[in-house]
Amino acid sequence: MVDMDIGSDSWSSFSDWMMQYSNSRKLEHVVCKLVLAATAYFIWQERNNRLFSRSQCSAPQVSEKIKNAVRLRLMGFKFQGQADHKKVMEKWQIPLRALDEDPG
Secondary structure (H helix, E strand, O other), X not given: OOOOOOOOOOHHXXXXXXXXXXXXXXXXXXXXXXXXXXXXXXHHHHHHXXXXXXXXXXXXXXXHHHHHHHHXXXXXXXXXXXXXXXXXXXXXXXXXXXXXXXXX
């Protein structure tokens, strides 16, 4: 759902990518940073649940939690001046009309 365009799946590659794009406000970079943050959070939460609560989720369940968290965060964004926001909305299965509705 994101294309980070990093060479490998090593931690150093992720770290290098974050250092390069940490201050970027480009939509595709913001989405990648959201995915990385949500992934770290939910994997750590799953680790703690397995250690301390004796409960566990499957990998697809954790993946779905990550996608839902990112999707909800994207729904709260104001996409002013972002030409590619429609492509991102489609990729994350967010209806474009959801951007026009007041959530509260």
